[in-house]
Amino acid sequence: MDNVLNFVIVGHVDHGKSTLIGRLLYDTDSLQPDRIAEMEKMSKSRGRDENEFAYLLDHLEEERKQGVTIDTTQVFFSTDKRHYVIIDAPGHVEFVKNMITGASQAEAAVLIVDAEEGVMEQTKRHSYMLNMLGLKQIITVINKMDLVQYSEERFKQVQSDVQEFLASIGASSDITLPIAAAKGDNIAKPSENMPWHKGPTFLDSLDSLKGRIPAEDKSLILPVQDVYKVDDKRINAGRVEAGCIEQGEAVKVIPSGQKTKVQSVEKFLEEPERACAGESIGITTEDALFLDRGDIVCREGGEPTLADCFRARIFWMSKRPLDTSERLFIRCATQQTRCSIDTIEKRIDSSTLKVLEENGTKLENLEVGEVIIKTKKEIAFDDFNSTQEMGRFVLVKDENIVAGGIITGR
Numbered sequence: 001m002d003n004v005l006n007f008v009i010v011g012h013v014d015h016g017k018s019t020l021i022g023r024l025l026y027d028t029d030s031l032q033p034d035r036i037a038e039m040e041k042m043s044k045s046r047g048r049d050e051n052e053f054a055y056l057l058d059h060l061e062e063e064r065k066q067g068v069t070i071d072t073t074q075v076f077f078s079t080d081k082r083h084y085v086i087i088d089a090p091g092h093v094e095f096v097k098n099m100i101t102g103a104s105q106a107e108a109a110v111l112i113v114d115a116e117e118g119v120m121e122q123t124k125r126h127s128y129m130l131n132m133l134g135l136k137q138i139i140t141v142i143n144k145m146d147l148v149q150y151s152e153e154r155f156k157q158v159q160s161d162v163q164e165f166l167a168s169i170g171a172s173s174d175i176t177l178p179i180a181a182a183k184g185d186n187i188a189k190p191s192e193n194m195p196w197h198k199g200p201t202f203l204d205s206l207d208s209l210k211g212r213i214p215a216e217d218k219s220l221i222l223p224v225q226d227v228y229k230v231d232d233k234r235i236n237a238g239r240v241e242a243g244c245i246e247q248g249e250a251v252k253v254i255p256s257g258q259k260t261k262v263q264s265v266e267k268f269l270e271e272p273e274r275a276c277a278g279e280s281i282g283i284t285t286e287d288a289l290f291l292d293r294g295d296i297v298c299r300e301g302g303e304p305t306l307a308d309c310f311r312a313r314i315f316w317m318s319k320r321p322l323d324t325s326e327r328l329f330i331r332c333a334t335q336q337t338r339c340s341i342d343t344i345e346k347r348i349d350s351s352t353l354k355v356l357e358e359n360g361t362k363l364e365n366l367e368v369g370e371v372i373i374k375t376k377k378e379i380a381f382d383d384f385n386s387t388q389e390m391g392r393f394v395l396v397k398d399e400n401i402v403a404g405g406i407i408t409g410r
């Protein structure tokens, strides 16, 4: 099973995020027996009849703080269908930064809402954040249904409130489920307390989400990193970012538009006939083309977009504020060219997710900007959601990276 889906759980504080994570680990047998025993002991000592699942997460958090475990920002579990990674979002700033700079990649999100409290301030902010980050697969869970006597009417009310809010920001959630994370209702098993819910359980809903299209199933993208001259051969070296490349196949070079055939695919001490996404290789071409760093080898019909202006979301990470009048460099795949920020359509505080200004001229440290970027030369790119490596970039000033960004369209 090499099928993995990364997702994030967001929601208002106390609506049950940690409890849901704890419950998922418990119901999918992902916990060490001593962990379960510890949780049971702790729950009893606090006079609880039920297990306090959130404790499992608090415990991980404790360990993380003490530096005992290295990697607890990610939680793993599996179903029969695939492996899951819950990307923890300890704070918005980190999450937004990681998503925008590509350090972590969630394919889906779970929005958790307390059935009693309904939509709250953070429910709104987090929904906004998911939308801003381009997360389209959203499962909404209405939690703590036990506190509202498993009422279908209350569920429908909260469901419609959530949907109305999502629609108002241009987002949507295809699946909404009534659950009680603490009790296990509709998590791994259909709930006997809610026979009116005919839909899937939470785990079934996760299994129905679409995973990422494997990079090698996409159209070929080979950004040229270096060109070596060996005897009379020119070897164009780079990492295959998407698709596969084969000896003898017809390829096109962007931006020149030249066409040729692949004469050989070369790897250190090997000459494979074919190489796929993730492999660092060199190719020689049948025609003597003079490729250079920054050129993109692709397939006709599967070319990235070529333009000198595009929309993006950037995460500004320099103490010196961005000023729209300044000159920067953009690096995308192996391309580098001069650029400037033409318009800052929205300036967003990454911790509160509040829109601070529309059509502004400055971005401060840790702010997100929805911007239009103009480049001096045309560059090849793709929407981040289709080919990440061609949709992600950094902005550089005086050799320092001052922002990371993703391309959202033209």
Ligand code: GDP
Residues within 6 Å of the ligand: 011, 012, 013, 014, 015, 016, 017, 018, 019, 020, 052, 054, 143, 144, 145, 146, 147, 179, 180, 181, 182, 183
């Ligand atoms: P978080 O802040 O979103 O991580 O919320 P927690 O998981 O810590 O839950 C907050 C409180 O709600 C805790 O006291 C949980 O025991 C309680 N809680 C979580 N899920 C349920 C549920 O399904 N039913 C009830 N009655 N309480 C729940």
